[in-house]
Amino acid sequence: MPKTLILTKNAQQDLDEAFQWYQEQNHGLGQEFIRCVDAKLSEISRNPLHHQIVFREKVHRALTNRFPFSIYFINEDDIITVFAILHQRRSPESWKTRTE
DSSP states (O other), X not given: OOOEEEEOHHHHHHHHHXXXXXXXXXXXXXXXXXXXXXXXXXXXXXXXXXXXXXXXXXXXXXXXXXXXXXXXXXXXXXXXXXEEEEETTSOTTTXXXXXX
């Protein structure tokens, strides 16, 4: 059974900004980006342990298909908290302050 998945305010802002950028590049590309992220979020909710642990034995990272984005999340008992959805060229350390 899929777990409940929550996006933090920062993660939602990441998603909104990326959507806007892709939509400005090519009409409809923003929707395709959202579709790819939604598919990965659905996969995460079904099988969170499938994704690599990247920090403090609790932060996982999932890579989106087609778009170069990483989704950072924490898997707890019955909830998954997504706290960052970032382009892979951004500083790899930029999301760490969000885990505190």
